[in-house]
Amino acid sequence: MLNYRHLYYFWMVSKEGGFARAAERLDMAIQTISAQVRELEKSLGYQLLKPAGRGVTLTDAGKAAFARAEEIFQIGQNLAEEVRAIASKRVIRLAVGLSDGISKLAAHSVLALVLDTPDLKLLCHEGEFEQLQSELALHHLDIVLAGQPAPANPNLRLNSERLVSSPVDWYGPAELVNKSDVGTFPQSLERLPVLLPTGHSVLRSSLDRWFFDRGLKPHIVGEFEDSALMSVFAARGLGVFPVSRLGTDDLELMPGLQMLGECEGLHEEIYAIQNRRGERHPLVQQILAKRLDLETARPLA
Numbered sequence: 001m002l003n004y005r006h007l008y009y010f011w012m013v014s015k016e017g018g019f020a021r022a023a024e025r026l027d028m029a030i031q032t033i034s035a036q037v038r039e040l041e042k043s044l045g046y047q048l049l050k051p052a053g054r055g056v057t058l059t060d061a062g063k064a065a066f067a068r069a070e071e072i073f074q075i076g077q078n079l080a081e082e083v084r085a086i087a088s089k090r091v092i093r094l095a096v097g098l099s100d101g102i103s104k105l106a107a108h109s110v111l112a113l114v115l116d117t118p119d120l121k122l123l124c125h126e127g128e129f130e131q132l133q134s135e136l137a138l139h140h141l142d143i144v145l146a147g148q149p150a151p152a153n154p155n156l157r158l159n160s161e162r163l164v165s166s167p168v169d170w171y172g173p174a175e176l177v178n179k180s181d182v183g184t185f186p187q188s189l190e191r192l193p194v195l196l197p198t199g200h201s202v203l204r205s206s207l208d209r210w211f212f213d214r215g216l217k218p219h220i221v222g223e224f225e226d227s228a229l230m231s232v233f234a235a236r237g238l239g240v241f242p243v244s245r246l247g248t249d250d251l252e253l254m255p256g257l258q259m260l261g262e263c264e265g266l267h268e269e270i271y272a273i274q275n276r277r278g279e280r281h282p283l284v285q286q287i288l289a290k291r292l293d294l295e296t297a298r299p300l301a
Contacts, residue, residue: 118122172240
């Protein structure tokens with residue numbers, strides 16, 4: 001049997017970068033911690049730490065052990081939280097990762113399926129796609145919403161499922177949309193001020209191809225990482241912008257926006273990525289079960 005106390009001391013030394021700092025953090029003698037780590041190395045049969053300056057660094061075997069230790073102690077922390085929650089009938093926690101390239105308005109529409117859950121505590125984390133995959137694999141997140149599926153990686157054990165494929169429309173403030181001298185859509189995008197997502201977005205790549213295929217050179221005046229922020233600037237008169245039809249309901253919160261045209265042939269896809277733990281989360285299963293009927297989606301009047 002693996003001695004988890006020995007593993008814990010090794011984990012703390014690795015995180016702190018040395019025996020002295022770990023001893024100070026744990027309020028223990030350096031010799032005690034050092035002896036415990038040596039016992040772990042002896043039981044595993046490999047050296048896990050090696051000297052590096054005034055501290056220590058991980059060997060290749062140590063890196064593998066540390067990765068598993070991270071997962072083990074995170075699961076242990078979650079176990080304690082889940083037991084306390086059940087015992088005290090606390091809120092239902094749903095931790096969601098939002099890829100920084102996904103439409104936040106569309107993501108809100110997906111999560112709206114569970115927002116009326118009694119005693120819900122929703123935690124939303126935005127980050128880069130690769131970072132969120134790691135957080136999901138370590139059970140820090142229950143589900144990740146992204147514009148692309150997770151790449152095949154047997155070590156991460158992640159499953160991807162496409163939730164929706166939503167048409168994309170163009171909106172803008174009424175004074176710009178109704179200008180008589182800008183011509184017909186989509187050629188009017190060459191004269192109107194245009195707001196676009198930044199290059200990190202999967203939607204931006206699709207839009208660039210859409211422009212190229214139609215020989216359009218849009219008059220770009222702004223680029224945004226956050227789609228919701230882009231819609232706010234558009235509502236204040238900065239320009240016209242593309243938005244997933246799935247997220248147009250939220251545009252009603254910003255009066256004055258009007259539809260310019262449909263982005264024919266272009267869709268924004270949203271994938272749900274989960275690990276084995278997410279497969280047991282009731283709200284994750286609820287999101288996957290309630291398929292969105294985008295054929296009934298209607299643009300704003």
